[in-house]
Amino acid sequence: MRGRTFKNALMSVLVAAAAVVIIAILVVMIWHIFFSGVRYLNWDFFTKAPAVFGEAGGGVFNAIVGSVLITLVASALGTPFGVFAGIYVAEHEDQRFASAVRLCADALQGVPSIVIGIFGYTFLVARFRSYSALSASIALAFMFIPTTARVTEEVLLLVPSSLKEAAYALGARRSSVVWNISIKSAASGITSGLLTSMARIAGETAPLLFTAFGSRYIEWNMLRPMSALPLQIYIDAGSPYPAQQQQAWSAAFVLILLILLLQYGIRFVISRVLRVKA
Amino acid sequence: MVARQSRGDRRELVRERVFDAVSLTAAVALVATIVLFLLQLFIASKDSRAAFGLPFLWRSEWNPVTEQFGALPMIVGTLITGFGALLVSTPFALGVAIFLADYANRRIAGPVKSLIGLLGGLPSVIFGLWGLFVLVPLVSRFEVWFGHLVGSEALVSAGTTGVGLLSAILLLAIMILPFSASLILESLIVVPAELREGALALGATKWDTIQNIELPYIRRSTVGALVLALGRALGETMAVTMVIGNGIRMPHSLFDPSNTLASAIANQFLEATSPLYISSLIELGLILFVLAILINVAARVILRRGVET
Amino acid sequence: MREAPFEEAGMRTHRWASAVTVVLVVAAVLALAGCGLTGQPSAVKSLTGAGATFPYPLYSKMFDLYDGATGVRVNYSSIGSGGGIKALTDKTVDFGASDAFLTDEEQAAMGAPVLHIPTCIGAVVLSYNLEGKPSLRLDGATVAAIFLGTIKKWNDPGIASLNPGVPLPDLPITVVHRSDGSGTTSIFTSYLSAVSPDWKSAVGAGKSVSWPVGIGGKGNDGVAGMIAQNKGAIGYVELVYAEQSGMPAASLRNSSGAFIAPSLASSAAAAGGALPDDLRVMIVDSLAPDAYPISAFTWILVYREQQYAGRTLQQAQALRDMLTWILTEGQSINESLYYARLPQAAATKALTLVNSMTYGGTTIPR
Numbered sequence: 013m014r015g016r017t018f019k020n021a022l023m024s025v026l027v028a029a030a031a032v033v034i035i036a037i038l039v040v041m042i043w044h045i046f047f048s049g050v051r052y053l054n055w056d057f058f059t060k061a062p063a064v065f066g067e068a069g070g071g072v073f074n075a076i077v078g079s080v081l082i083t084l085v086a087s088a089l090g091t092p093f094g095v096f097a098g099i100y101v102a103e104h105e106d107q108r109f110a111s112a113v114r115l116c117a118d119a120l121q122g123v124p125s126i127v128i129g130i131f132g133y134t135f136l137v138a139r140f141r142s143y144s145a146l147s148a149s150i151a152l153a154f155m156f157i158p159t160t161a162r163v164t165e166e167v168l169l170l171v172p173s174s175l176k177e178a179a180y181a182l183g184a185r186r187s188s189v190v191w192n193i194s195i196k197s198a199a200s201g202i203t204s205g206l207l208t209s210m211a212r213i214a215g216e217t218a219p220l221l222f223t224a225f226g227s228r229y230i231e232w233n234m235l236r237p238m239s240a241l242p243l244q245i246y247i248d249a250g251s252p253y254p255a256q257q258q259q260a261w262s263a264a265f266v267l268i269l270l271i272l273l274l275q276y277g278i279r280f281v282i283s284r285v286l287r288v289k290a
Numbered sequence: 291m292v293a294r295q296s297r298g299d300r301r302e303l304v305r306e307r308v309f310d311a312v313s314l315t316a317a318v319a320l321v322a323t324i325v326l327f328l329l330q331l332f333i334a335s336k337d338s339r340a341a342f343g344l345p346f347l348w349r350s351e352w353n354p355v356t357e358q359f360g361a362l363p364m365i366v367g368t369l370i371t372g373f374g375a376l377l378v379s380t381p382f383a384l385g386v387a388i389f390l391a392d393y394a395n396r397r398i399a400g401p402v403k404s405l406i407g408l409l410g411g412l413p414s415v416i417f418g419l420w421g422l423f424v425l426v427p428l429v430s431r432f433e434v435w436f437g438h439l440v441g442s443e444a445l446v447s448a449g450t451t452g453v454g455l456l457s458a459i460l461l462l463a464i465m466i467l468p469f470s471a472s473l474i475l476e477s478l479i480v481v482p483a484e485l486r487e488g489a490l491a492l493g494a495t496k497w498d499t500i501q502n503i504e505l506p507y508i509r510r511s512t513v514g515a516l517v518l519a520l521g522r523a524l525g526e527t528m529a530v531t532m533v534i535g536n537g538i539r540m541p542h543s544l545f546d547p548s549n550t551l552a553s554a555i556a557n558q559f560l561e562a563t564s565p566l567y568i569s570s571l572i573e574l575g576l577i578l579f580v581l582a583i584l585i586n587v588a589a590r591v592i593l594r595r596g597v598e599t
Numbered sequence: 600m601r602e603a604p605f606e607e608a609g610m611r612t613h614r615w616a617s618a619v620t621v622v623l624v625v626a627a628v629l630a631l632a633g634c635g636l637t638g639q640p641s642a643v644k645s646l647t648g649a650g651a652t653f654p655y656p657l658y659s660k661m662f663d664l665y666d667g668a669t670g671v672r673v674n675y676s677s678i679g680s681g682g683g684i685k686a687l688t689d690k691t692v693d694f695g696a697s698d699a700f701l702t703d704e705e706q707a708a709m710g711a712p713v714l715h716i717p718t719c720i721g722a723v724v725l726s727y728n729l730e731g732k733p734s735l736r737l738d739g740a741t742v743a744a745i746f747l748g749t750i751k752k753w754n755d756p757g758i759a760s761l762n763p764g765v766p767l768p769d770l771p772i773t774v775v776h777r778s779d780g781s782g783t784t785s786i787f788t789s790y791l792s793a794v795s796p797d798w799k800s801a802v803g804a805g806k807s808v809s810w811p812v813g814i815g816g817k818g819n820d821g822v823a824g825m826i827a828q829n830k831g832a833i834g835y836v837e838l839v840y841a842e843q844s845g846m847p848a849a850s851l852r853n854s855s856g857a858f859i860a861p862s863l864a865s866s867a868a869a870a871g872g873a874l875p876d877d878l879r880v881m882i883v884d885s886l887a888p889d890a891y892p893i894s895a896f897t898w899i900l901v902y903r904e905q906q907y908a909g910r911t912l913q914q915a916q917a918l919r920d921m922l923t924w925i926l927t928e929g930q931s932i933n934e935s936l937y938y939a940r941l942p943q944a945a946a947t948k949a950l951t952l953v954n955s956m957t958y959g960g961t962t963i964p965r
Contacts, residue, residue, distance in 0.1 A: 020495035027393060030385025034467065035402060038409050041420055041464075065659035066843065066936075084626035091623060096316035103313070113317045116324045122586040123327065124525035126552045127575045130559065131327060134334060141690045141908045143647065154323065161320065185302055187309035199615040206619075215413025218527040221556060225647070227674045228659075237647060237674055242415045242528075249419050249532060250817060252824025252844055257423070264416045271411060282618070354780070354807050447771055450829055451814055536778045536815055547814065557817070561681030561780040563688060563705060 049265025052258045058266070061230050068255060072263045074230045075244040078145065079270060081232070082224065082240055083214045085149040090156030091206060097157070098164025098202075099190060105169070114165070121158040125218035128154055133222035143225035145238035151219040156209045163205025167198040203282060211274040215267060217242035241267040331576040337569035346573060352538045352554075354562070359570035361577060363540045367548040368578070370455055370541075371530060372523040375462035380516060383467050387474035388500060403472075410468035418532035421461040426452040426533055429460065433545045448545040453535035456544040461529055466519040473515035477508040514593035521585035525578070527552040551578040643917040649676040650683020650696030651782050652818040653721055653837045654897045657938050658696070661929050668924075671917060679818060681780020681806050687713070687900055690908045693918050695900040698782025699806050700879040712903045714952050715879050717896040718925050720870055720939040722861040723786050724848035724893070726841040727833040728826050729753065730768065736761045738852035739794030739884075739892070745833060746774055746791065747801060748812035753831060768831075775825045775834030778815025780806045786895040787835045790883040794892075835893075838866075839937040855888040862891070867939035869894035878948055896945075899925070906959045915958045916965075922953045 056071050063070030097113060104110040132151030137143050171194045179189045195202070225237030226247065241263050248260035295303075338359060342349060349360020386406070390399050433449025433456065448454065481504050489499040505512075535547025536557050549557070551574045562568045648658075655677040662673040676682075680697035687695030688708050700715050725737060741757050744750040750757050754767040777784045788804035802808050816822035816834070823840040826832045838861050841848045850860040859865045869885035869892075884892050899922065905915035926941070926949050933940045941949065956963055 016495050016498060020497040023497040023500070024393065027385045027389050030382045031389035031394075031402075034382050034386050034471075035405065037464065038405050041424075042405070042408065044424060045416065045420060064663045065656045081629065084629065088623040088626040091619070093316045093319055096313045097320045100313035100317040110317070113320055116321045118586055118590070119324050119583055120320065120327075122521060122525065122582045123324075124527060124552055124578050124582055126527040126555050127327070127331070127579050130555065130572060130575050131330065133559070134330065137691055138689050143691055157320065157323075161316075185306050187306045188302070190309070195616070203615070203619070211411065215411075215415070217413070217415045218552075218556060222559060225649075225674070225676055229645075229672050229674065236645065237676075242413055245415050245419060246528065246532075249415075249422055250821060250824075252820050252827055260419055264419055267413060267416065271413070275411070353809055355805060355809055443771070447773065450773060451825065536817065538778075557778070561679055561685055563681060563685045563708065563780070 045261070045264060045268070048258075048261035049268075050262075052262040053265065057262055062228050062259070070259075072239075072241065072244055072259065072266060074227060075239040075241045075263060076266060076270075077230055077232070078224070078227075078238040078240040079214060079242075079267070081234065082145050082149050082152065082220075082238065083210055085146070085234060086152035086156055086213055087206065087210045089149060090153035090160060090209070093153075094157040094160025094209075095164050095202065098161040099168065099195075101161070101165045102168035102194070103186065103190060114162075117158040117161045120154065121162070123154075125155065125216055126221075128152075129219045129222040132219050137223055142235070143223060143237040144235050145224055145231070146234040148220050148224040148238070148240070149234070151223050152213040152216060155216060155219070156213050159209045159212065160205055163208070164198070164202050167201030167205065168194050170201070171197045200283075204279065207274055207278055211271045214271055214274060215242055217246050221246075241270065328579065331572060331579055335569050335573035335576050337565050338573045339569075341566060342570075346570075347577070350540050354558075354564075354567055357564065357566050359566070361551070361574055363538065364549050364551045364554045364574055365577065366540065367455065367458075367534065368524055368550040368552070368581075370544075370548075371458045371462055371534070371550055372520055374455070374459035375466055375523045376516060376520050378459060379463035379467045379470060379519070382463075383470040383474055383519075384512075386467075386471045387478055388504075390471075390475055391478040392496065392500060392504075403475075406468045406471055410472065414465070414526060414528040415532075417461060417465050418529035421457065421529055421533045425461055426457050428452075429454075429457045437545075445543060445545055448543060448547075451535065451547070453533050454537070454545050454547045455534065455541055458530050458534040458548070458550075459544070461533055462523050462526060465526065465529060466523050469522055470515050470519040473518065474508065474512055477511040477515070478504060481507050510592060514589050517585060517589040517592060521582060521589065524550075524585065525552065525582055526550075527556055531556045551575070551581075643911075643913045644670065645672045645674060646693045646914075646917060646921060647674045647676075647691075648683075648694040648696060648899070649678055649686040649692050650900075651680045651698050651897055652677045652820060653680075653698045653783050653895075654696065654719060654938065655819070656839050656843075657719055657933060657936050660932055660936060661925060664932065665921065665924060665929070668928075669920075671921065673921060677818065679777075679779040680782030680785070683900070684780075687902075693901075693914065694922075696897065697900060698895055698897045699785030700898065701900070709902070711907065713900050714903050714956065715877060715898040715900060716922055716926070716949050716952055717878050717898050717941060717945055719930075719933050719941060720866050720882075720894055720896055721937075722838040722866040722891050722894050722939075723783055723790075723835050724838050724841050724861045725833060725851070726823065726826050726836050726844075726846045726848050728828075728830055728846060729770075730830070731766075732847045733762075733765050734847060735765065735849045736852070736858045737849045739791065742851075743791050743795035743798040745772055746776070746811070746813070747798060748774070770831040773829050773832040774810075774813030775816055775822050775829075775832050776810045776813045777807075777817075777822060779817050781818075782806060782897065783819060783835065783837060784808065786881065786883060786893060789881050790893045793884040838862075842937055851892050853888075853890055853892040854884055854886055857888065859889065859891045861893075863934055863937065863939050865889055865891035866894035867942065870896070870939075870942050870945060874945055874948060876948055876951075878945065878952065894939075901956065903955060904957050904960070905963065906957075912958050912963070915956065915963050919953060919956055919963050923950065926950050926953065 059073050060071040061074045101110045101113050128151050132147055136147035175193050176189050179193050220240055220243045224240055226243050227237045227239045231238045245260045245263045248256045346361055348362050350362040351358045351360050352363055430452025434446055437446030437449050485503050486499050489503050530550055531553040534553050537547030541548040555571050555574055559571050562571055658675050666672050680699050683695035683697050684705055686692040753770045759767055785806045788808055792799040792804045816825040819836050819840045822834045823836050823844045826834045826846055827844045848861050850858040853859050868887045869882045869890035871887050882894055926946055930940045
């Protein structure tokens, strides 16, 4: 009995210690990132393009614009494929082909992002002989689609079958049932999944390395090279000059803000505007 | 007498057909994508596969100058960082999960879970940034101290910059911890309360129930979670690239700079001019891809068997 | 009656679906609008280039001024000479930049003749991190020995004999070299091969070599950073990077026996000799008495025949105009950034090369 009590006390301490260590590390990390990033922030940082090499000042507006555009277009491209593939798998759940599709979605989700970058380069950049934001968006769409498909499928499967059976009993066709019953119940979950996928691809760097090229200028044309926040952070982090390193921290802060905005802010807005729980 | 189809009926039929076609197209596109990717990697690595054959996997020289390429240094780097990260993070992941499931009250558990969730969503490049400017100097100080402790000049000189396998392992461990901790926590939560309470009623201590009831119950899903975490670690690119030091030779110690399959591609792809160099890098991508798929399949098998038992 | 539940459900789904569709359409419109605004085939407003980190500080300023003067935005990505050559080979950029001229294999891979247009002269300096930032003198044999690993400590007699009176610590030397395919490496190793038979047989010259010792940094900036962070480190970088990071640069003994400090004047002196018409020449270990031994041109690479991969005449003209500006007005800012101007002879030959660019076989009209 004494042995077990002792072990109980010991393990409680160890478990608590593990938790405390981890929490401490995580808190220190977040604190550091937050404060390193906030230090340099000023209005210029959000509204101007980077300064010439060696000169002080400038900002990351070009990267903000790039990130927003590239992420939006990637999501626009990926949403129809992802949602409808998810619908297909949910509706044909028992068929072998649907299992194959689910397997492929999992496999695609597991593809390392650098390999997606290779495809972006060989299929898009090299073929069309130009780096462009559009090729970056297409590469990111490949990462957006599988997560969206999985979330859509899972959320659709949660729709109570009694609801669907009642609709069938009333004579509705399958597409009507899916559209009017399943999607309606699942809308909040699907939107949630879309936003989460968007937040994920907004932070991806590897596919951008080989497709977006980066740019010092504020670029609105998707067919041209464009900057993006993760890319800018990666480039600035490698610089030996403190001014650029500071820019990397601040750009990291802006990127985190963007991701939080996508995950929570827009969800809030949607739930208010559409009166749909998101 | 069969009623004639009304206009509404015909419209519905068309809608039905379109709907089916669209969803089928999307599904087929998904399958085609993964097949195409695999094919493309296979075809594009043709030159290096022809030049080096299967021994590419265990050749240890990677020399763009003499055009001798071998994947072993990168495979070793990938496995060491992946398994090393898993080894380092698992005890902590288990500890945190058990803490949150069994020990923490609601007031603490909530914020902690949010913190873990926040870090799980942090982009890899930001981890790399933090790793480069905070972790690497700390690791460097440790490595130089350790080198002096054991009296090894080689370790001291390897450790002066701080970048290398050790930094990569530690950074990766921090990165996969939120992932594995939340998966383990999820499976801990579904342990039936009756089992736990029954044991407690029989006079078991809290840890007794954890050790003998909960842990065995979640064993399979934990293993599955760890395999998934390993898959995550193996595919990590940006953070590892920024702290692993881009070494092209076989590492001799944890302090040495090294490369993983992913970081080698990230560092060298844009300047590989010769066809054999490019092909070898793409073959690294193929190896990485196959590795990721294998791990994925392994995780599914483990988790599915867990569900059936 | 029984339609009502469906209708209401349908309407809510409809509203959600409409919202999602609106967002997607807005995204698509935004994307296409950007393209539409600048889709006119008239003037070309932007050029893309990639390559050497060696001249990046200069190009950054030059292109900024060029934008102000002409409104043409040149997007230059500093990824190393190897990256520039690959980008030009894949034809994903308008021009490449490299401090190493193309090897025969690389020229063959390009598939068409490539012009090497020099833009400035820079100096590759040995920068080091020692307490007190002493000024050191080195010579070719000593530098080769350091980078071969035969000289391992700072207080080695080989270094001490060249620097009488300078206190040298008993510190191991951390060699820093380039990890990426680098024109700067090509210049440095060409110099070492010229002055050290040991180096030539053991390692040789090239954009990437098999370094016997040392750690690798990415780009000139990466190497400069590693030197700054590690006491006892020594590496080779372009002069402006050493200046910017505040690290001292060694004086080198040149072929006339004098110890020359790297500077604008001493690197310009290296290009005083005869130059070939295609300007593909390494000017390391120059015979000129005041020359700094590791001086070098850096080139912009373009295809001579500009009608390839769907390029328009306007693009060829824009490229030609940019190159002309760099060789004329652009040269006035070189010195403020520690790069030497092209000597008149080199600039004239370079302009001839630029004017030999063709579109569809004929000279590009103004």
